[in-house]
Amino acid sequence: MDVLAYLIPISLILGGLGLLFFIFTVRTNQYDDPEGNAQRILNGDWDDHPKP
Amino acid sequence: MTAAMRPPPSACPACIAAPAAAALAEQDQPKEARIALSVPAVHCAVCISSVESALMKHPGVHSARVNLTLKRVSIEAEPDVMPQDLTGVLDRIGYEAHELDAGTLSATETDKAGRDLLMRLAVAGFASMNVMLLSVSVWSGAVDATRDMFHWISAAIALPTIVFSGQPFFRNAWNALKNKRLNMDVPIVLAITLAVITSLWEISLSGEHAYFDAALTLTFFLLAGRYLDHRTRAIARSAAEELAALEVPRAFLLIDGEEKQVPVAELKLDDLVLVRPGGRMPVDGEIVEGTSEIDRSLLTGETVPVFAEAGRIVSAGEVNLTGPLVIRATAVGKDTSLHRMADLVAIAESGRSRYTSLADKAAKLYAPGVHILSALSFFGWLLYSGDVRISLNIAAAVLIITCPCALGLAVPAVTTAASGRLFRKGMLIKHATALERLAQVDTVVFDKTGTLTAGTPELINMGDHAVRDLEIALALSQGSAHPLSVSLRSALTAAGVKPARVEGLTEVPGYGTEGRWQGVRVRLGRAQWVGAEPRGETSAWLSVAGEAPKAFAFTDRLRDGAEEAVKALLDSGKEIILMSGDAPAAVEKLALRLGIQDWVAEALPEDKAARITALGAQGKHVLMVGDGLNDTAALSAAHVSISPASALDAARVASDIVLLGGDLSPIADAVKTARSATKRIRENFRIATIYNVIAVPIAVLGLATPLVAALAMSASSITVSLNALRLR
Numbered sequence: 062m063d064v065l066a067y068l069i070p071i072s073l074i075l076g077g078l079g080l081l082f083f084i085f086t087v088r089t090n091q092y093d094d095p096e097g098n099a100q101r102i103l104n105g106d107w108d109d110h111p112k113p
Numbered sequence: 114m115t116a117a118m119r120p121p122p123s124a125c126p127a128c129i130a131a132p133a134a135a136a137l138a139e140q141d142q143p144k145e146a147r148i149a150l151s152v153p154a155v156h157c158a159v160c161i162s163s164v165e166s167a168l169m170k171h172p173g174v175h176s177a178r179v180n181l182t183l184k185r186v187s188i189e190a191e192p193d194v195m196p197q198d199l200t201g202v203l204d205r206i207g208y209e210a211h212e213l214d215a216g217t218l219s220a221t222e223t224d225k226a227g228r229d230l231l232m233r234l235a236v237a238g239f240a241s242m243n244v245m246l247l248s249v250s251v252w253s254g255a256v257d258a259t260r261d262m263f264h265w266i267s268a269a270i271a272l273p274t275i276v277f278s279g280q281p282f283f284r285n286a287w288n289a290l291k292n293k294r295l296n297m298d299v300p301i302v303l304a305i306t307l308a309v310i311t312s313l314w315e316i317s318l319s320g321e322h323a324y325f326d327a328a329l330t331l332t333f334f335l336l337a338g339r340y341l342d343h344r345t346r347a348i349a350r351s352a353a354e355e356l357a358a359l360e361v362p363r364a365f366l367l368i369d370g371e372e373k374q375v376p377v378a379e380l381k382l383d384d385l386v387l388v389r390p391g392g393r394m395p396v397d398g399e400i401v402e403g404t405s406e407i408d409r410s411l412l413t414g415e416t417v418p419v420f421a422e423a424g425r426i427v428s429a430g431e432v433n434l435t436g437p438l439v440i441r442a443t444a445v446g447k448d449t450s451l452h453r454m455a456d457l458v459a460i461a462e463s464g465r466s467r468y469t470s471l472a473d474k475a476a477k478l479y480a481p482g483v484h485i486l487s488a489l490s491f492f493g494w495l496l497y498s499g500d501v502r503i504s505l506n507i508a509a510a511v512l513i514i515t516c517p518c519a520l521g522l523a524v525p526a527v528t529t530a531a532s533g534r535l536f537r538k539g540m541l542i543k544h545a546t547a548l549e550r551l552a553q554v555d556t557v558v559f560d561k562t563g564t565l566t567a568g569t570p571e572l573i574n575m576g577d578h579a580v581r582d583l584e585i586a587l588a589l590s591q592g593s594a595h596p597l598s599v600s601l602r603s604a605l606t607a608a609g610v611k612p613a614r615v616e617g618l619t620e621v622p623g624y625g626t627e628g629r630w631q632g633v634r635v636r637l638g639r640a641q642w643v644g645a646e647p648r649g650e651t652s653a654w655l656s657v658a659g660e661a662p663k664a665f666a667f668t669d670r671l672r673d674g675a676e677e678a679v680k681a682l683l684d685s686g687k688e689i690i691l692m693s694g695d696a697p698a699a700v701e702k703l704a705l706r707l708g709i710q711d712w713v714a715e716a717l718p719e720d721k722a723a724r725i726t727a728l729g730a731q732g733k734h735v736l737m738v739g740d741g742l743n744d745t746a747a748l749s750a751a752h753v754s755i756s757p758a759s760a761l762d763a764a765r766v767a768s769d770i771v772l773l774g775g776d777l778s779p780i781a782d783a784v785k786t787a788r789s790a791t792k793r794i795r796e797n798f799r800i801a802t803i804y805n806v807i808a809v810p811i812a813v814l815g816l817a818t819p820l821v822a823a824l825a826m827s828a829s830s831i832t833v834s835l836n837a838l839r840l841r
Contacts, residue, residue: 065259069266073243080239087228087235097181103158106166 148188148196149213151355152203155184160208167206168199183351185213213355224347227340233278234336240274241329245823248326252820257319264316264323271309271325278332279305281339297476297521300483301335304328304512311509314502322506327513327822334830335521342525342545345532349541352773364395367439384442388433390594397449398440400425404623405436406595406639410562412742413694416570416669417651418596420623420639430742430761435595436622470546471794472524479520487511490813507815513822514812515805519829523797526837531790534840539774540755540783547769549794550753551787553734557682558725558747560739561693561703564757565679566669567775570597570651572604574666578655582663584613585630586655589637592618592626597653598637601665625653633658640664650699668702672757674778679707681781688733692716692724694743721747738780740764755780786840793840797833804829 086092106112155164161179164186168177173191180187188199196212203210247263255263282305286298305328312323365372367385377395380386385401388394394407406418409431418434421427427440429449469477491508495501532542542548559565575583587605590598591612615628615635625638636656640647643656648664656662682689690711693700697714704712713724725747728735737744737751740760745767748754754768757775765771772779808825811817 069247072246073270076239076243080235083235084232087231094180094182097161097179100158100161100181104162106162 146188146190146192146194148190148194148199150186150188150196150199150203150210151184151213152179152186152208152210153184154208155179155181155186163206164203164208167202171199171202174199183355185355186210224351227343227347230281230336230340230343233281234333234340236274237278237329237333237336240270240278241326241333244270244326244329248323248819248823251323260321261316261319264312264325267323267325268313268316271329274329275305275309275332278336282332282335295476295480297472297480300480300512301331301516301521303484304509304516305331307505307509308513311505315506318502322819324509324513324819324822327819327826330823330826331513331516331518334518334826338521338525341522341529345525345529345542346545348536349532349543352541352771365389380442380445382442382445384445386440386442388438388440390433390435390437392433394427394429394431394433394440396440396442397429397444398427398442400427400438401441402439403436404621405438406434406623408432408434408596410568410741415695416562416566416699417696422623435593435620470524471549471791471798472520475520475523475798483512483515486515486809486813493813494815503815507812507817510815510817510822511809511812514808514817514825516826518826519797519801519804519833522830522833522837523801524794526834527790527793527797527840530837530840531786535779535783535786538779538782539772539776540779541771541773542769543771544769547753548787548790550734550769551736551784552791554687554736554753554784556688556690556728556733557736557738558690558692558721558728558751559679559709560737560741560744560747561691561695561700562669563740563759564738564744565672565675565691565703565707565777567672568759569670570600570667571670572601572665573668574664575604575608578663578665580610581613582655582657583608583610585615585635585657586637586665588612588615588630589618589626589628589635589655592628593620595625597651597665597667598626600667601653630657669699671706672775672777674776676707678777678780679709681778682784683708685781685784687784690724692721692747694718694741718743718746722750725750736784737768738777739768755783790840793837797836800832800836801829804832 091098152164155161161181164179165177168174168186168188171190171194173194175189175191177186177188179185188194190199200210200212244267247267251260251263279302282298282301285296286302289296289299308324308328312325312328315321316323363374364377364380365387366375366380367373367387372387380396384396386395386398390405400421400423402423404420404422407421407427408418409415409428412428412430421433421438426443427438429444487508490511491504494504494507498504528542528545528548531548535542562568578586583605586601587610590602590605592598613630615630618626618628620626621638621642623639624642625636627634627636627638629635635658636643637653640652640654640662643654643662645654645656645662645664648666651667651669652664653667654662654664679689688711689709690713691700691704691707691709692713694716695714700712700714704710713720716724721744725735725737729750729752734752737748737754738756739745739748739754740756741764742761744756745761745764748756748764748767753770755770755772756764756768757772757777758765759775760768760771770783804825808817808821811821
């Protein structure tokens with residue numbers, strides 16, 4: 062049962078990281094334009110070099 | 114449409130009445146201009162990049178970003194970049210664009226409340242998953258120290274989560290209690306706190322049952338319901354505000370003969386204001402210069418344009434048709450007749466019988482019932498066993514089991530599905546209980562001008578005229594942008610008429626157009642101008658010197674779907690009334706054409722509101738469909754109201770539902786959808802009740818474990834949500 066001492070904190074930390082990442086995405090307005098984001102993948106503008 | 118042809122941003126007097134215009138004053142001197150354009154045609158990846166790169170090439174533009182979901186571009190640019198230039202740029206590459214008023218939009222740009230709810234929902238979801246994981250281990254047989262450890266970890270996760278995620282419920286419950294009322298949130302808060310307290314007590318004594326998972330799942334499900342509810346309304350609100358933002362409240366102020374564009378809110382008494390053809394009067398005033406015709410239909414419902422010359426008094430909201438007018442402001446802002454009309458709305462609204470939503474009705478039955486039940490089981494068990502700990506545990510179990518998880522989802526799940534369905538058909542549900550009220554409708558009142566009719570004239574007596582006259586009329590109509598000329602031109606061109614050779618074509622603003630044909634003077638315009646007797650219906654007169662003048666009669670074109678909508682409503686047994694401020698002849702003709710038996714003409718705004726209030730007093734549930742300022746009081750007096758997107762801002766604000774397209778036919782559909790939505794809501798309540806009838810005795814008898822509570826709660830929530838999805 063000693064393994065619990067590692068596994069429980071690990072599961073909590075991983076879950077917490079997911080939560081923090083989600084909060085980051087919400088805060089940076091990444092859900093404002095879901096349709097646009099889906100279409101922008103098809104955009105060829107910066108295929109050859111990254112956007113400066 | 115090019116930038117030059119675009120009518121000047123019509124001053125929007127109704128915005129004075131709307132709260133949004135207040136924000137205008139502040140956004141006057143930005144360091145960097147933020148411009149928002151509505152671009153309805155963007156729909157693909159190529160559109161995005163072509164719109165963005167075209168705008169970026171325009172000098173002074175710092176950044177441009179398309180929001181495809183909202184079909185909108187936001188641009189950051191130097192302060193001297195004018196929105197008109199940018200709409201011109203987009204017009205040239207083939208995208209129709211309209212300026213949006215940044216002041217009106219900024220209110221919705223970031224949906225703070227929605228984001229806040231989403232954050233709380235995410236935290237509750239995270240916590241409930243983790244606690245559920247630990248709880249499953251406990252239920253599957255963890256004992257002694259392991260169980261206690263799992264319980265304490267659960268507590269450590271649950272407590273801060275509930276403090277953070279439960280805030281909306283705590284706040285609502287506190288507000289309700291402060292006003293000595295009970296709402297759905299009071300039992301929720303009581304259940305959550307009681308569950309946490311008894312669980313803490315239990316685990317501190319190494320007890321077997323802890324309800325942390327139940328408390329968290331409950332919070333999660335309820336927040337999900339709240340978020341759905343909020344989303345539905347946020348979408349409707351942002352679309353409604355976009356409509357309002359399309360009318361940029363600006364006016365052209367004349368100072369020493371030079372015109373300057375200023376926000377309407379800055380106009381003062383005795384200012385000289387220039388109103389171009391196609392523009393709306395921003396203020397009440399007196400014409401000091403120019404002749405023209407003005408369209409008063411939005412204020413009074415009359416379809417025949419009124420002649421305007423120096424000395425005539427005009428009211429805010431009227432539309433200038435032919436020549437430029439200079440008016441001297443006699444009343445601005447709150448004192449305009451437009452604003453007084455808005456006050457009428459406030460009076461009508463205060464008289465409107467307060468509608469209690471189905472959810473409120475359920476809460477009224479439910480909240481006291483649950484409290485009494487749980488208190489009874491507490492005292493019952495206390496008398497029977499004498500053990501406070503057991504009694505409190507059972508009271509908490511009763512509260513959790515009966516908690517309105519399913520009730521909290523029952524309404525939002527259905528309204529989200531129904532509103533989404535109607536939104537795709539072009540209807541915007543602005544008010545939370547609009548659907549429920551729409552389902553009860555038995556009487557429909559239509560306004561005429563601008564609602565059943567499109568507000569554009571249509572030629573009806575082309576056959577009465579000789580080809581020669583038609584050719585002259587077509588030639589003359591080419592010299593004017595007056596709505597009648599435009600309609601005449603398109604009707605004649607479509608019929609294959611070629612214009613006659615008319616020389617020296619000139620427009621006399623307010624009267625008509627004049628020219629010379631084969632050496633004789635020809636005129637197309639108002640009755641008095643060509644020497645004819647004016648008639649009741651809208652007509653333009655053609656006179657050829659030496660001959661009697663001939664009338665081209667027009668009727669208001671029916672709005673698309675008007676016939677279908679009226680027919681469908683009549684077929685479903687609704688009573689239909691046509692109420693208009695227009696002349697009796699015109700109203701009767703339209704009523705006959707659509708098969709409406711009951712009609713009222715020359716109704717003043719007060720009359721309309723009074724008639725509707727009277728119908729309401731007879732126990733009828735009235736749906737009012739209208740667009741003009743003269744309808745606003747009636748719109749807010751009715752049980753539920755609909756206005757088309759072309760309606761004046763004040764009318765849209767006063768109505769519960771806005772029709773986004775020009776088509777009226779979705780109205781009948783909407784009533785049907787509203788009915789089935791209400792049916793689903795009632796079904797959901799029934800499901801929740803049945804589940805309570807089964808679960809409550811188990812809890813009261815002390816047989817409920819956290820596992821039973823979790824199963825029952827999830828099962829009922831999922832059933833209710835699935836039932837809501839059946840609406841499609």
